[in-house]
Amino acid sequence: MANLLFHATLLTIIIILITPIITSWLNHPINATTAMKLATMTSTIPLLLFINTGVKSITTNFNWINMNFNLQISFTFDTYSAIFLPVALLITWSILQFTNWYMGHDPHLNKFSMYLLLFLMAMLTLTTANNMLQLFIGWEGVGIMSFLLISWWHARTNANASALQAIIYNRIGDIGLIMSMAWLALNFNTWEMQQMVSHTPMPLLPLLGLILAAAGKSAQFGLHPWLPAAMEGPTPVSALLHSSTMVVAGVFLLIRFHPLIGTNPIALQSCLCLGALTTTFAALCALTQNDIKKIIAFSTTSQLGLMILTIGLNQPELAFLHITTHAFFKAMLFLCSGSIIHNLNNEQDIRKMGGMQKMLPITTACATLGSLALTGTPFLAGFYTKDLIIETMNTSTLNAWALLTTMAATTLTAAYSLRLIFYVQLHTPRHSTWNNPHETCPNQTLPILRLAMGSILTGLLVTSTILPNKTQIMTMTPTTKLCAIIISLLGLICALDLAQQTTQLIGPNKTLNHTALTQLTFFNTLLHRHTPKINLSLAHQSLLSNDTLWYETAGPTMLKTINATMANKLSVSSTGVIKTYLMTFTMTLITGLLWTKL
Template sequence: MNIMIPTLMLTSLLCLMTATMKLTIKKTVSLNETKIWLMLAFLFSLAPLSLFINNEMETMLSSPPIINTTTMNINISFILDTYSILFVPIALYVTWAIVDFSTWYMYTDPYINKFIKYLLTFLTAMIIIITSNNIFQFFIGWEGVGIMSFLLIGWWYARADANTAALQAIIYNRIGDIGLIMTSAWLLTFTSMNMQELFTQQNTITLIPLLGLMTAAMGKSAQFGLHPWLPAAMEGPTPVSALLHSSTMVVAGVFLLIRMSPITQNNIISTICLLLGATTTLFAAAAATTQHDIKKIIALSTTSQLGLMMTMIGLNQPTLAFLHMATHSFFKALLFLCAGSFIHGLENEQDIRKMGALNKTMPLTSSIITIASLTLMGMPFLSGFYSKDTIIETITNSHTNTWALTMTMLATALSTIYSLRIILLAQTDYPRTKMNPHPEMETPMKPLLRLTLGSILTGTLLKLTPLQTTTTVTMPKTAKLGALIMTILGLILSLDMFLISTKQTQKSPSTMMTFFNQLAFFNTIHRALPMKTLKFSQNTSTELVDLFTLEYYGPKALQNTATNMINLTTQQKNLVKNYLTTFTMTILIALVTTI
């Protein structure tokens, strides 16, 4: 049994690597072949999952030492436990659907094979993160998802906004990377980079490496303060947004804290994570209600859900954070792909105010995005309900619940508002655009239906795993139904606001609306210091170097030196008459004296 799990998992990874290598080596590869390899990888990954559910046995797979240091030997080591065995099939399933959708969405792109290869490399880097058993290997995957996100966000490099967004993403992530590098250096010096050894020495870990881990997660998962890059990343193609926000990149930061949870159970770090997560959840949900770009609304929804996961880590509930991470992958990928279908049908129109009546022209996509939105809201018996409801119950029963509970409840109501806003503005009423939407095609519907199935059934299927074996707690009915009450309240408020907003005259935006629409002005704040530094450097190089150094020590200095030398070495005063008179008198005197 111990041999079968790693063998089957390695077979699954081998299928993924084969698909990537074929796209790398051959110039022309059938994308149908790539999809078949991904499907095989997913099917092979289900076998270890079924074996694990029945036995719950952790397995490790290690190579001989590759790098020998004074404190430890670094090797390639994979851990197959609850997190990795559960999440690898989810990541493969979601990527399979996204690649299938991409073959239709990016059909006219001349470099579509390269695009698919980048998506598969992105997934490979995330799987390295999920299965790593030491910080060195984890860091390779961490940097891998970072560079692949840079390449994919800036895929349409001819657009200035795409280049700016790609740079913004990589710079914000480098800020987080400083924390992980600092932690890695500390662990290499004082303890061990091997996670199993590290967890046994948890009492020796100080606050410095834990702050580094939290900074890394804050940058990668776009928590409040380092959040502006995530909405900006919507400049990339829609399949990139779907993969980036569902099962790769942004969940890597939260997963770092989930994986390192045995050493992060520190009161200070837990409190910071709790406050940071609760603030992010509410702020991102409020910001999403003020946006008009459909992709930015869904992107800020991701930030809000990541804040919810961070809140769970702050309450020392990493299992629940992982449960929400697993269910979130399906409905978030589904939301983005449906948004991509709308955008494609409306010839690249992303403003929801210019949509309308899409339930008539694109009925299947409209039905699917409605199911995905209901899952996000936490409607009972859809997958989001099983994780979101359990999270809110856990916060209700914790001793440090005042701030977190208030923020989470408000965010739950706001999540209903922005989800319903997409549904009502995009699908109902009358068309608010001059163009005729393209009719739906059969090709993109297959991956959408597969993800819909995952969004509906994942929560129920995860009941079979140890993730939802929580302690039974007696609580009042109002507390138990708290999440559902807030969802229904948000639903009623959203409908009311929609009816009012379509009847009233246009007003100038309020300060509060502008504050959330501009993401608390963090873009301006973060760019102020670099711009000041750039201008200071420019003034230094032009005014000091050009005007001072070159002026006084260059041409002027040479002129002043030459003038003084001329005055010292010649008696010429330009007195021509005097010179001629003196010359003539000298000749006459010479002639007279010689006679």
């Protein structure tokens, strides 16, 4: 019965999501927001059934490809997919409703909404897949749709460049996934999830391929520059991309294959160190940015690093819990930033804002709520997962360096969150006086309020539904238990002190225009400018030397040299004798004819 209900619900959701796309092609478009609302309500059926019964279901529709091993169209409903499905649909519903206000004047609004729907469907294909080929289709689907959505305003050069940058960095990660898929097919003769998980222990090579794939899709250190560059797309794209679709796909991949990764200590340590490095580096970069969307984007990278680190702690359920809670307040932060940007005539520099709490009270209140949830304020969504991750690290003996760097990142999270509130909401307005920010459209405020409710309740609801399989250490000293809150308060105090110094000091010392952190430690400059310049110089020199050797020296230059030498020698014997002139003419003619035939 449960299997039949899961199957019917998934089929209903697919039909609901596809209907607006088909009708738009037939020039009879159906409102995508209404369809998404209906799909969200339908998705609660398998969630409630799973909570009540705990039944895991695998639905196989039909055989797809018959090879050495059979590939089937099959979907799995387990803890992860049953919880992720309504979360992703609810967030996409809010973003689509906000899009109707934010991009109301765009002539291709309906096409943009269809792209968002396809983006969501690709992510749902990835999360419910029961074999690696279906997972790969969803994996590539979110990559393609992100390219189309980031370059939506394709008349802008930066938008096109950012979309290409995103797709190239993701192709690097795809190398690892394809390599792992090939290894698994050759050695296990299957791509079915359950059959692969039964083969343990797993060698390191395919596991490193999966980690590389996750690093590319989830923008871990080394493959991170595409994520802040993706802010060139419309704000609804940023909200969907950073909350519940593309960037969490890499983390979800590692969660799915954690039964294999958990058997290899080197793979776990790689995840731990990569996540710790990413979360700290991104937090440092967020602290020095002035673009409101890039601050939130680096915040996403930092939280993704925290999720990868949690997988390295051998706690995949905890990483998934952080995905669900993070999705709500991160989508809300992006929608709040979009509301502010739209009301300030597309101004994104936080130094040119200020005083927004009186003009946009709902937006700024929700932005403050999202920032508090991000810092792990007690009893908000982020508190239930982020603090639990740090407590797990405190009681782990794996890597002290990862613990210290994560503590530093937590402190920096509180600092850049307060900096964002300080510059955007407090003091007198620093924007143009002819701007008249307002909140009059329900499509502007209702999605933000809906996500704000999720940012308050999600942590409590999700943690009461799913808990990590490994029992957490409950007996710890008060200092260890309160460590996350203490370092967050330390970050807030330091940020307040720095903000006070910035506004009170007269004649501050001059600083460099381009510091290391504002330029992402010159990562883009070294990788995107100097490296191609060096390659171009080497290629130019090698080609120039080859052309000079084989073309000029053996061709026109040699003929010119021979003619000049003969002319110089013959000019000496220019005595007016017709025999000498005729011989010179004949020799030159013969040489030219022979050269032409050659």
